[in-house]
Amino acid sequence: MNPIDGVKQNWRVLLLVVFLAFSVVALFVPGGIVADSSVANDSVESGPTNLEFGLDLEGGTRVRAPVTGMTAADIDAGVVSDNGQVDGDRIEEIESTLYTDLELDQADARVTVDDDDGSVSAEVFTDNVTKAEFAGALQSANVDVSEADIRDGVTEQTRTEIISTLRTKINEAGLSGGSVTEQTMQDTNYIVVEVPNMDAAELRKLLSERGVVEVVAYFPDENGNQTNETVLTQDMMASVDPPRQPQGPQGQSRGYVVPVQVKEGEPAEQFQRDMEQYGFLDEGYTPQGACNLPEENGSISFDHEGEQYCLLTIADEEVVDAHSMGGLADSMIAGTWVNDPRFQMGAPSQQEAQSLSVNLRAGSLRAPLDLSPESAQIDSITPTHADQFKQYSLLIGLLSVVTVSGVVYARYTDTRIALPMILTALSEVVILLGFAAMIRMPLNLSHVAGFIAVVGTGVDDLVIIADEVLDEGDVSSARVFQSRFRKAFWVIGAAAATTIIALSPLAVLSLGDLKGFAIITILGVLIGVLITRPAYGDILRRLLTDR
Structure with a gap:
């Protein structure tokens, strides 16, 4: 066979090999392949792989706390003219009144204009001011606002800036595997910070520093x-x-x-x-x-x-x-x-x-976090417990692979079908792990559950392919094989689309551990449909049809 024709016929297998090679490099070669070199630093502990582990598997502390502050949103302040021009002098006038009347530092109050809708918001970042005092100061600056217009919390722009600053602070401090996210519960917005290998007192001190x-x-x-x-x-x-x-x-x-x-x-x-x-x-x-x-x-x-x-x-x-x-x-x-x-x-x-x-x-935190015992939730996992979780995760992963392999072989009793099926399913996990190592994704128990789900759904799809191909007897003809394979691929493609649609809300919304599970499962389904399932089809075609 002409080498070029061989490549054309088996390009899906070659694509799988390329992805596996990149994943192995990302996993095991020191330094690996990093999507953003700025997040790779010498503080990452050396180990057999380049994987990073999150709080559940490394030990550390998780802090969930609201932001200290009050906001007067969508105020009529005369800041934006009818033609959309922003009056910077008017903003300075309002801010200066807040500093003076409320006796605040310049870092503790500001007036912002939303770039999307042009709405104006005033914020104070302290718990030493009441809503009545805040409203009174704004009224002194000729802003039409009442105490009822003041709400606890800060704007989305401020929370975004805080998250960005904390992420940079964690990276600059060399805290590998740390993460900063936002959660909304009962109309309250929380900043959630997870840092492995750090006890509660150290993380509390880090977060309490305004950084000015x-x-x-x-x-x-x-x-x-x-x-x-x-x-x-x-x-x-x-x-x-x-x-x-x-x-x-x-x-x-x-x-x-x-x-x-x-x-x-x-x-x-x-x-x-x-x-x-x-x-x-x-x-x-x-x-x-x-x-x-x-x-x-x-x-x-x-x-x-x-x-x-x-x-x-x-x-x-x-x-x-x-x-x-x-x-x-x-x-x-x-x-x-x-x-x-x-x-x-x-x-x-x-x-x-x-x-x-x-x-x-x-940079300095735009607003401080409320770390008081009444508002903040601080959880710690000791390194000993984290090591146990890591060992149990590895054990469960091995048991799932062995169990699936045994069931597949018992069903087909043909190594030409069972062995490629098992290896293809495992390749999905290797590619996912390589992707996690490349982007420095801190792995937690939710991600481990996602990996196990990927193995299960992957083998299900491969079984559908094998059953559809072998269901009607002789499959020695490549044309017959391709016809049956396309029919099976439409089935698993529809199932994959359903899974992605069902899990997408979990991947987007701030729902804690469910988000990690959804992301890994969706990535596994995409890798299966785009890379491993087609490759398995080419392998079966080569093994079962006349060449």
């Missing part, structure tokens, strides 16, 4: 009184490098620093102008103006004598570190710093430096 990092200038004003001014915020930073420990002149360590790149142009120029205006490039540059704040009980004390020129690293309103300008002043005075605007944020310990780095890369 800034650099504040601490300097004497014209009257000689010490004052503060924010000079560098997260939105002024272009990139963040991993923390490192600089060495002193004699090799002594001097704490830790997080190198950052300030955005070129106006952000860098504004930072340099502030440093010059506040005296950091003249009075603060002298030895007498160096930063030398004392420490008390492990924290920086501002009880001191004399003038101080310090750059304070502040995270979530707590002073992390204080340091002088150092060599930064030299490059600013020389006029070269704005061309390569690098800056180092200080931290006294490696843990705090790592926390700074993670928060800077992920």
Whole structure:
């Protein structure tokens, strides 16, 4: 037979081999095949496979908590004109009134315009304000709103931003297998965070950090009184490098620093102008103006004598570190710093430096989570129990394969039919596992149930093919085989479509573990219909018909 003709006749088998080869590489070759290299990191533990396991099979903590805040949705605020133009000055006016009347930080309130329908919403992200006070502040800004228009919770846009920030924070912290999703129960929207290999206290601390990092200038004003001014915020930073420990002149360590790149142009120029205006490039540059704040009980004390020129690293309103300008002043005075605007944020310990780095890369949480015992649900699974679940899952998987194989062989007693059927069914599982390894899908017990369901439905379809082909006796003719195979394929195609339609709502809706089961089952059905069932047909044709 001409090789080209052989490829044309058996291309479905070759396609199955290609998918199996890619899956084996994704599963077993170190590093595998990663769809997005940004999610692959060195923190993934080495093992016999590249599979990642979720909470059920690895141990860890799951937190389900609502977002702290209140929303006045679809308000009549005069923000959007009749022709659809957004008045930015009007938004700033309303936000400024909220900050002043409710005594809030700028991070704790905002006004947004929905891109789809142009509706305007005002939000506050604190539990220290009542609905009446919120409505009163909006009324002070000439917004037509009443207390009845205020609801608990935040907008969908805010929840989306929180989910994105938490996912980035988990990835930047090297927490492999973590996930962040949203669930809605009894008209309340919850953020669900699952992180393997982390206990409840650690995850609670990670989620309780708002992640607002800034650099504040601490300097004497014209009257000689010490004052503060924010000079560098997260939105002024272009990139963040991993923390490192600089060495002193004699090799002594001097704490830790997080190198950052300030955005070129106006952000860098504004930072340099502030440093010059506040005296950091003249009075603060002298030895007498160096930063030398004392420490008390492990924290920086501002009880001191004399003038101080310090750059304070502040995270979530707590002073992390204080340091002088150092060599930064030299490059600013020389006029070269704005061309390569690098800056180092200080931290006294490696843990705090790592926390700074993670928060800077992920950005600050738009709103805090309500982690109070009355609102949040925190569940933990110990690594010991997770190992037991993993062993039981493997055992159940092997038992299902052995049982199915025995039933198939007992039915046909012909290795030409039974052996390809079993191998084809197992190939679906291998391809699914390879796909999970490639996209770094954290596998849980719901996914294991999906794999078992895929084996069962896959063998059912292969039995339909074999029975239809063999039902009417002699099948030595390739033309007769193809006719019977097409009839069987229409049956399993219709069954596959029904399964996909039935499980699609579970795959889309936020229904916890049911979602993982539905996704794996749907993927298995698609792989079976598009790859493995046609390949099995070609294998049977080659084994049963005259060539």
